[in-house]
Amino acid sequence: MSHWLYLVAAAVAWEAGKPLVIQEVEVAPPQKNEVRLRILFTSLCHTDVYFWEAKGQTPLFPRIFGHEAGGIVESVGEGVTDLQPGDHVLPVFTGECGECRHCHSEESNMCDLLRINTDRGVMINDGQSRFSINGKPIYHFVGTSTFSEYTVVHVGCLAKINPAAPLDKVCVLSCGISTGLGATLNVAKPKKGQTVAVFGLGAVGLAAVEGARIAGASRIIGVDLNPVRFAEAKKFGCTEFVNPKDYDKPVQQVIADMTDGGVDRSVECTGSIQAMISAFECVHDGWGVAVLVGVPNKDDAFKTHPMNLLNERTLKGTFFGNYKPRTDIPRVVEQYLNKELDLELEKFITHSVPFSEINKAFDYMLKGHSLRTIIRMED
Numbered sequence: 001m002s003h004w005l006y007l008v009a010a011a012v013a014w015e016a017g018k019p020l021v022i023q024e025v026e027v028a029p030p031q032k033n034e035v036r037l038r039i040l041f042t043s044l045c046h047t048d049v050y051f052w053e054a055k056g057q058t059p060l061f062p063r064i065f066g067h068e069a070g071g072i073v074e075s076v077g078e079g080v081t082d083l084q085p086g087d088h089v090l091p092v093f094t095g096e097c098g099e100c101r102h103c104h105s106e107e108s109n110m111c112d113l114l115r116i117n118t119d120r121g122v123m124i125n126d127g128q129s130r131f132s133i134n135g136k137p138i139y140h141f142v143g144t145s146t147f148s149e150y151t152v153v154h155v156g157c158l159a160k161i162n163p164a165a166p167l168d169k170v171c172v173l174s175c176g177i178s179t180g181l182g183a184t185l186n187v188a189k190p191k192k193g194q195t196v197a198v199f200g201l202g203a204v205g206l207a208a209v210e211g212a213r214i215a216g217a218s219r220i221i222g223v224d225l226n227p228v229r230f231a232e233a234k235k236f237g238c239t240e241f242v243n244p245k246d247y248d249k250p251v252q253q254v255i256a257d258m259t260d261g262g263v264d265r266s267v268e269c270t271g272s273i274q275a276m277i278s279a280f281e282c283v284h285d286g287w288g289v290a291v292l293v294g295v296p297n298k299d300d301a302f303k304t305h306p307m308n309l310l311n312e313r314t315l316k317g318t319f320f321g322n323y324k325p326r327t328d329i330p331r332v333v334e335q336y337l338n339k340e341l342d343l344e345l346e347k348f349i350t351h352s353v354p355f356s357e358i359n360k361a362f363d364y365m366l367k368g369h370s371l372r373t374i375i376r377m378e379d
Contacts, residue, residue: 005028027151158325180203180208225244280315289313348371
């Protein structure tokens with residue numbers, strides 16, 4: 001274990017919506033069950049932007065954002081036995097302690113200890129931050145804080161992966177892409193030849209489309225209010241598109257008319273309560289399954305007629321695509337490497353910038369120009 005305090009460059013958010021400032025930050029050594037790692041590549045996810053804007057939650061600043069990344073273990077704290085310096089890892093915003101009822105369940109990935117907590121800006125072990133500037137703490141974000149050359153993460157939030165995997169590509173598997181992909185493959189589980197509707201064609205929605213294509217869906221209907229996204233979605237396997245604004249009837253009715261009574265599976269990736277209701281009501285009675293991925297506003301309420309359920313439609317929710325971070329993500333990386341999974345990560349990566357230009361990544365996302373921007377830490 002390294003006992004040294006590191007002085008490294010990090011992109012610090014000092015206040016909501018203001019450009020990140022790259023400056024020297026002290027990174028403490030890892031404590032019990034913690035790992036310090038060097039980040040090589042990190043990516044910008046919409047969740048980072050949402051909490052940086054601080055529009056819908058309690059602001060917590062100064063803070064180091066970032067949670068989609070790939071890096072190399074630098075040192076390990078007391079009690080860490082399954083990782084060692086030099087290991088390649090993906091930090092994940094949710095964890096797998098391996099001991100709680102959720103971790104012991106084959107059906108759940110919602111670890112009691114390490115489930116995402118967006119309000120917590122400190123480490124679980126001692127309630128302290130591992131980041132500081134001149135002795136003053138800088139808050140963590142979702143246990144990862146990857147917009148820093150070095151970061152400290154709980155061991156349960158690190159997926160150890162094959163060192164042959166290109167970190168500048170597989171880093172996107174640590175959040176959004178796995179969420180959408182798993183929502184389709186692990187939860188909706190379309191059978192070959194079935195029809196799938198995907199609501200919301202951002203990065204997560206396109207990953208859900210990719211999952212439907214991999215599963216062999218015969219028709220993949222993309223639903224979005226922004227028609228600009230349709231051209232991009234074609235590359236991922238969408239066969240048809242519906243813009244709800246083009247119709248004077250509910251979009252679920254439009255889809256039911258297109259598909260002789262409804263699609264076999266739907267995946268909702270917007271967080272809009274109306275899209276969630278439409279995604280559920282557009283699946284076929286008798287066997288249709290709808291999966292909710294998007295995170296709604298805290299005051300939203302889901303409303304549908306109980307007959308929609310009694311008529312044998314199934315409504316499911318999912319968190320991180322039902323993947324257990326430490327158990328499943330290394331396997332997904334292997335499948336990608338071995339081409340067992342027809343997964344083209346390159347299609348999701350639209351931009352790449354050096355760390356010094358990290359604010360450009362925010363601009364690209366805010367303007368709707370990017371799916372994923374890779375931020376190169378060592379340029």
